[in-house]
Amino acid sequence: MGRQPSAKPTSFDIAYLAGVSQPTVSRALRGSKSVSAATRANIERIARELNYTVDKNASSLRSQRTHTLALLFFEDPTPDESMINPFFLSMLGSITRECARRGYDLLISFQQMHNDWHVAYQDSHRSDGIILLGYGDYQLYLSKLEHLVEMGTKFVRWGSVSEEGIGLTVGSDNVGAGEQAGAHLVEIGRTRIAFLGDASDHAPEFQDRYDGLCRAMRAAGMEPDPALQRDAVSTEDSGYAAANALLASGQPFDAIFAASDLIAIGAMRALAEVGLRMPHDVAIIGFDDIPAASLTSPTLTTVMQDLKGAGPLLVDALLSRIENRPVEQRILPARLIKRQSTAV
C-alpha cells in the first residue's frame, strides 16, 4: 500500500512556491544570467526539494534540441542475428560514458544495411545527431550517407580516415598500424607475408591496413606478393576459409597479417589443423585486441586501437558539428601488442 506517487511537479509548481513566474524558473534552471543570484538559489532549492526534473519532451519540443545522440550499429546482413562485432561493442562503453559526461542521452539501435534508418532518424526529432558504427555493404552505405548530408542531418562515423569520405570521420591510424605490424614481421625475419582481409575499396579500413603492410615491406626492400592477399570479412569462419584457400594455393608463406582478430583466430585454426607451428612456421598478427586474443594458443600478437579515446573523440566531433563549430578529421594512434604468435 505504498502512497500514491504524487503528481509530477512542473515549473509552474516551482514558480508558485518561489513567488515568481514560470519563465523565471526556466531561466534560473537553465543558467540565464538575467536572474538574480538570490532568486536562482531559491528556485534551485525548491526544485531539489520537490525532486523536480525538467520534462524532456516539453523541453525538446520547445527548444528543438533533444540532448540525445543516436548510436547506429550496422550489421552485415547475416542470417545469424545474434552476432555483434565484438570490437564495436567494446566501443560502446566509451561512447556511452562520454555522452553522459557531456549531458547527452544515448539512443541505440542495430540496423541492417537495407533498412531505411536514414529516414527514420532524420526527422522524428529523437536525436540531435547520429554516430555510425560498422561496415556493412559499403556502396549502399555511401548512398545513404549522401542522403543524410542532403537532409542536413548531423552525423559522424567510425572508419577509414585516409579515404576521401562523405561526412565527418573518426578512426584509427590503420595505415600506420599496418606499417607497425609489417615492420615487426620483417624484423623477426619474415619475407613471405600474407594478408587476410578484403583489400578493395569495399572495406577502406582493411585496405588501409594492407597499404601499411605493403609500405613496411617496401621500406625493407621487399615487394608484396599479390598472390598472398586473400579476401576475408571479419568473422572466424571467413578467416578459416581464407587461410585454407591460401594453403591450397601452394604459395609458400611464413607470416600472416590478418585484418582482424576474428580472421586471425580462424586462420590459426586452419594452420593448426595442418600441423603448422606458430610462430615457428608461420608468425601471425591480428587486429583489434579483442579479449580472446590473449587466450588463444599461442597468444595472439595484435593491434590495439585506442578505444577509450574513440568515444570522446566521436562524441566531441559530433557535438561540434551539431553546434556548427569547425571540426577537423582526427586520427587515433594504434599500438602493436606483441605476444607469442610473433615471439621467435
Place this chain on the structure above:
Amino acid sequence: MGRQPSAKPTSFDIAYLAGVSQPTVSRALRGSKSVSAATRANIERIARELNYTVDKNASSLRSQRTHTLALLFFEDPTPDESMINPFFLSMLGSITRECARRGYDLLISFQQMHNDWHVAYQDSHRSDGIILLGYGDYQLYLSKLEHLVEMGTKFVRWGSVSEEGIGLTVGSDNVGAGEQAGAHLVEIGRTRIAFLGDASDHAPEFQDRYDGLCRAMRAAGMEPDPALQRDAVSTEDSGYAAANALLASGQPFDAIFAASDLIAIGAMRALAEVGLRMPHDVAIIGFDDIPAASLTSPTLTTVMQDLKGAGPLLVDALLSRIENRPVEQRILPARLIKRQSTAV
C-alpha cells in the same frame, strides 16, 4: 551547395494537402477506426510523399508515453572504467532487437551503483520503463529498487528468480543449471567438487548456482564440503586468486564449478601454473558461455544461458507492466555445453 533542407513537414501540412483537419491526420496515422478508409489511404500516401515522421517530442508530450525504454547497466565500482561484463553486453543485441520489433526506442546508460539513477530516470519522462542489468552492491541496489517501487516507476530486472525479489525479475534457471553441472561432474566420477563464486545472499544468482551443485551432489549421496567453496566475483583475477587460495588450503579436489567463465578462466590459469592437468587432475565447468570459453585450452565446459530468449522476455515483461497487464516471473532454461575441460 546542397539544396536547403526543406522545413520539416508537420501534420498540418498533411492536413492541408489532404483537405482535412490536423486531428484527422493524427487519427489516421495512429490507426483510429473513426477515419474512413479512403481518407486514411490518402493521408498515408501524402505522408509518405513528404517523408513525414511524427515528431517524437510533441507526441510524447501530449500522450505522456515515450515509446522508449531505458537500459541501465550497473557496474561494480571499479577503478577501471572500461570493463563491461561481457555477459550482459551480449544481451544487448537481443534486447535492442526486441525493442525495435515492438516499436520502442532504447536509451542506454552505464551507471555506478552510487549514482542517483533512480531519481534521474524517474520523472524526466525520457522512458516508459527501465530494464536493469548487473550485479553491483546488492544491498544498495535493493534500497534503490524500493525507491523505484515507491515512485511507481515501471521496471524489470535480470537476476535470480528464486529469490523473493522486489519488483519483477526475469532470469535463468540457475539452480537447475547448477544441478546439471553438478550431475555431469558426478557422472564423470568426481567427488571433491569445489565451487568458486560468492555463495552468500550478496550474489543471489551465484548462490542459486551453488545450491544447484549441492543438490546434485546430495542426490548422488555426497555431502558438499564447505571448505571447497571460495568467494569470487566475476573477474579473471578474482578466479585466479580464489583458485590459488584453494590450492594453498591443501584441501584435495578433483573438480571446480566456477560461477562464471571469467572466474573459470582465471582458475585454469592458476591450475596450469602448478602443473595440474585438466580435466585429468581437475575437471572444470564455467558459466555463461562467453566467446572465450571455446578458445581456452582445454576448451571450457560451461552453461549457456538463453540470451536470444532473454531480450524478448525482459522487454515483454516490462511492456506488460507498463500497460498494467498481469505478468508472472519467468525462468529461462539454461543448457550445459560439454567441452574438453570435462571430457574424461
Place this chain on the structure above:
DNA sequence: CGCCATAGGGTATACGTATACGCATAATAT
C-alpha cells in the same frame, strides 16, 4: 533634476501532437 542604460523579471506565445467533445450526415430501428 531629467535622460538613458541596465538589471530583473513578467506577459504572451510557439513548439507539434493527441484527445475530449460536439455536430452534422447517414443508417437503422420503431
Place this chain on the structure above:
DNA sequence: ATATTATGCGTATACGTATACCCTATGGCG
C-alpha cells in the same frame, strides 16, 4: 415518418517548457 444510433470529422484545448518582447525600478550621468 420520426426517434435513435453510428460514422466521420471539425473545434478547441492541453501537454510543459523556452524565448521574444515588453515593462518597471534603479542608478549613473550630464
